[in-house]
Amino acid sequence: MEIYLMIMLVLMIMGSIFSLSAKDLLSAVISYGIVGFGLVISFLLLQAPDLAIVQVVVEVVTLIIMIAVIKNTTHEEQKKDFNFSAIIYFAAIAFFAVTFFVVFDKMTGMLTNFGDHFTRMRMATAYINGVHETGAANLVTGIVFDFRAYDTLGEATVLFTAVVGVLTVLRIKGKKDEK
Amino acid sequence: MILFILCFVLFMVGLYGVIIKRNLIKIIIGVAIMEYSVNLFLILIGYVNEGNVPILPLPEALVNKPFVDPLPQALVLTAIVIGLATTAMLLSIAIRLYRKYGTFNIRKINSLKG
Structure with a gap:
């Protein structure tokens, strides 16, 4: 199984290098998708199906937003110039x-x-033994929504702040727009 | 150990993109790649050999095997969603800059005073 993970990681590294050196921004974004979906397969190999599901959704949404940005602006990459800097x-x-x-x-x-992580799972062992009190079948959701509910509340706050920020940034009028 | 090093190489590729590239979209892609490599690194640490998926009603054949660590999985679940939010925020700022300056080149976006 380790060898499959290595193959996936090498593929992700190749995809990210191509994505950063592509001439066209559209192909850069598409090959950035290799990294995200490679990450999905790595999560599945590492026995983390919840993360794989979330990562698929997040990757698709990110790609859609990026392609929308590029379609509405430009997809030319600046020419390389190697100078002193x-x-x-x-x-x-x-x-x-x-x-x-x-x-x-x-x-x-x-x-x-x-x-060899098994010897260092003291915290996780306490969660695993106490999961019957939460009534959750999935340990990850048991931790997210029960033992660490305040973290999840903070995450919701960050998400709300980001949404408000995006709406504000896209709504305000710049100096150029007013003329 | 090779897996940790490969994960680190992925992080360095993202850092290269952030520092060297002049295009705003490329810089955002570099930030996102760094984020992914950190998430993958945390999950790699939490893996246990021959581990089970941490879902409870175990079939008879798997009862004696250990679970993989569910704690980093729960925290990375939070981090992935926050990563989406920050990427959307960066992209919206990039759209604003493009509307004002007409380019994604950060060398030409240099009149950011007042």
Whole structure:
């Protein structure tokens, strides 16, 4: 099963690289879909069907919004020009890569290997043993709506704020529109 | 461990897009890719070998196997939905900028004073 996950991850990396280097914005958005739907299959392989369902819906909605934006504006990508500042950017990228890799190496030293998580599930074990009190059949929904209901309330608040923000940003008139 | 490294490479690809690219849509795609890689990383940590789906009435054959960790799954479920909200917010700001400046190039959108 690990080998399938590796194949999916390599596919996602290839899709994201093509998406960032595509000449046309429409093909960039379409190949960005590879990443999202690859993520769906990875979630299914990792025994997380709830996440897979949510991710399918979110990915489709994101693609629809992005394609609507591109259809209403433009789908030309700017031409590449490698000048001096591009070299500075590549140096910055290399610096960030090295820094993050050192941090990542330290961090994964503290983690257990892939699949050996069972010894560290104290919190989850308490939830699993107490799930009969919630009456939920699905442990994930039991946690989301019962043990961690305040987190879900916060999520609803964030969603509401984002919707209000989108409506406000799209409704206000800019200086150019008034003329 | 190779899976963690591949997930990290996906994160770095997203970071590359955010820093190098000049097109606003490409930058938004980079942010979304970083978000996906972090979600996948959390779920990868919570996996247990030969684990069950965390849904309760177990069939007889699976009773002795452990569950995968349901806690990161519940929190990532929240994070995915919030990710959709932030992406929609970024795209709406991009639409506003395009209507004002007529381009997605962030080099030309430089008169952001007052």
